[in-house]
Amino acid sequence: MPYIYPGASTGSSAGSRRTQSASFGLDSMTCFNWMHLLSEEGQKWIESRTGEKVRFEELYAPDLPWANTRRLYMETLNSGSIHELPSRCAVEGYVKQYFASFQSLVFPVISQSLFEKTLDLAYGPHSAFGSASARSCVYAFIAVVNLFEVGDNFQEAMDCGYFASAAQTFMVQLTQEMTIDGLQAVVMLILFQYFLGDLQAAAVSVSIATRLLYTLGANTMSGVDSSDCSHPDDKNIEECHLRYLFWICYSFDKDICLRTGQPPAINDSYCNLTLPSDYARLQDSNILRDTMSMDTHTLPLFPWDLRLSKIKSEAYEALYSAGAQRKSDSEILSSIRTLDEALDQWRVSLHSDIRPTLLFSHEMPVSANLNTQAVMLRLAYYHCVTMIHQASERGRLSNDGTAGGINTSISLAINASTSTLSYLQTVLPVVKGECFWVLLFYAITAILTLFRDILHNPLGPNAHSHVHILREVPDLIRRIPIRKLTVGEAIHLRFLDGFTTELARLGACAISQAQQEATAVSGTQALDSDVQYPL
Incomplete structure (x- = not known):
């Protein structure tokens, strides 16, 4: 704080x-x-x-979760190898389950159509540019879906911490490739770290995500006004999706800085902070609904x-x-x-x-x-x-x-x-x-x-x-x-x-x-008032 x-x-x-x-x-x-x-x-x-x-x-308590934040990550590194990704078919099933859940409206971390390209890279040749970021993105996605317990039939042998740690092993390549897949991976790591109470790790991830946002131009673009968007909130358009990723990072950044006392990573003066079209009305109506029919044009609720x-x-x-x-x-x-x-x-x-x-x-x-x-x-x-x-x-x-x-x-x-x-x-x-x-x-x-x-x-x-x-x-x-x-x-x-x-x-x-101090003071004052002073 x-x-x-x-x-x-x-x-x-x-x-x-x-x-x-x-x-x-x-x-x-x-x-x-x-x-x-x-x-x-x-x-x-x-x-x-x-x-x-x-x-x-x-x-x-030195054994609090964030006091040992390196333990699982180091165990993943020391194991000598990272387990292979689940089958593409299984991941595609997770994607469908995620987009059928309310969490996808609050945390629009991936675009269902754009994620197909991510899977192509992740399950393609590892030598291809962007492959490391794509694999990191898939690992991070599985961690988040597992964390929120969306659907069922998850990798029971592994917990969500393993997948998050696996996503982090690609961090060096991710910052070299600087792709939207890398940004998605880091944003999902922010979610994972925040919801497990590791605010310090989440703050570092926000800083990395901020550099990716700046590189990709998400801080200044406007999904609403993009000439490529046939609809102001089309999640299938990369520019619109990037804008959603910006707002997720912005929301977490401003919340974390008030919780930790550390300065925010995102400088407002370098950002276009124009809200999505008709945001206030849609925000109210979306929160008020018991159930929602979500499509690619539904305005996200965002975390805050x-x-x-x-x-x-x-x-x-x-x-x-x-x-x-x-x-x-x-x-x-x-x-x-x-x-x-x-x-x-x-x-x-x-x-x-x-x-x-x-x-x-x-x-x-x-x-x-x-x-x-x-x-x-x-x-x-x-x-x-x-x-x-x-x-x-x-x-x-x-x-x-x-x-x-x-x-x-x-x-x-x-x-x-x-x-x-x-x-x-x-x-x-x-x-x-x-x-x-x-x-x-x-x-x-x-x-x-x-x-x-x-x-x-x-x-x-x-x-x-x-x-x-x-x-x-x-x-x-x-x-x-x-x-x-x-x-x-x-x-x-x-x-x-x-x-x-x-x-x-x-x-x-x-x-x-x-x-006790008040009683002592009042007693002293009473004694002073009883003292008889010579005339």
Whole structure:
């Protein structure tokens, strides 16, 4: 999640300067990347607020899936050879199953007709130009189809991780050939890595995909206006398909940068960000449908609403970029207001059946026709609210007259976080199992936002309720649907159980310490008032 460097000056005014310890506690407690909690400064700050030693073993697990991201890849390399691709007939069956599924509408990673040329290359002579990229593309496609469990009759002897690792072994040739097949391969690796929670690997893949997009011109072309397109959204036309690949990369890039705090790979100023024709209306109607008859002209839904992805990009640039570090607190608040207005304009533009409410509680009704895409839309909205308004936290100690705006903004971030957890409790039964890691990210963002607020304001009116929410989180996480419980997911669930339990314990300790300090201060004041001074 976005971060601000410890001890960095965040504004030119005296009210914007902080000590290093204060800066760490207020600025660098990120929402997702809890590794900041494990630094020496982080632990000192937590201990100063709670009076307790942090149980390090509960906040760090070296055997988490992304802590060993090289293991499977190295095993694939060390095996001496890569297993041959499945038969072309089997892969063609996977293609048909994929295009009959809803996932193909959300992730238009291949074009059914263009993929025939990919298969020709992949199953042709290996000496042909583009063969390596085509084989990588097929391996990556099998990994994604297996990940989403589209259809059946998959290669049961291999898991999706093997196929993803096999796709990566062609990376050197892929970056030399620079073809659309190579781009498709990397885009599918982004999906695979993102949905398995390996954001760092996904960020690297986005960077590679960005260079391919630039080389192929997908960042500046417009599928809508292409003279080759007889229909504005014809997936059979390479230019139109390239444009879809651009939007997939753009969406993941802007989401990942807000989750990791690292700058985006795609620079908006070098891109044509014109949305597909009639995008807003078609987006609403597609999400609202229970079933869809999909053809080559159906506008994709994409992983996130493209308008929201553009707001995410603006949010990172305005609030978390290097330039934003030089803004004063009042300038940051001005940027927050502008972004909040843009976000709300997007929200109210959505159809009422899928429009997120500003807040959500357990008592509120949800649509009877709720689907995974509508659920993810609302969670993405609450996450964006949190990321925009938590930027105001750097001004908690400010003396430049912005305290009122800062407190309001912090409250909005906290409300969005509690809404996230309440909404998850309500809608988990309708969410697809492959969304496990994505839902975890949203939950953890909310958890750490509440934890940080408890430590900042332990005597606040909501501190006790926030600790109660933290104590309920382990049960919530255990209820998140999983397509199948892998070893990595089991490890992560055990870790998160201990992690959230430790945060709840520390939060309760912070409240207890603050109450004791307040009692001691009031007792001292009472003694002082009883002292009789000589006349």
